[in-house]
Amino acid sequence: MDKRIYTLIFLYVVYFIVAVTMLLFVPVQQFMTAFLFGASGVLIFLMFFSLWLLQRRD
Numbered sequence: 001m002d003k004r005i006y007t008l009i010f011l012y013v014v015y016f017i018v019a020v021t022m023l024l025f026v027p028v029q030q031f032m033t034a035f036l037f038g039a040s041g042v043l044i045f046l047m048f049f050s051l052w053l054l055q056r057r058d
Contacts, residue, residue, distance in 0.1 A: 022029040 018032070022032055
């Protein structure tokens, strides 16, 4: 099979394991939710900070 198929299967298996773990264990659910919100907040901050730096440079 193609390498992309193996990558998609691997990502699906990882997603499935994370989803089942979040379903069965509440602390994992709380951690993953906090991690996702925290990571999205950091990414939004970095995006606006880089836009500010680009505008400041011009």
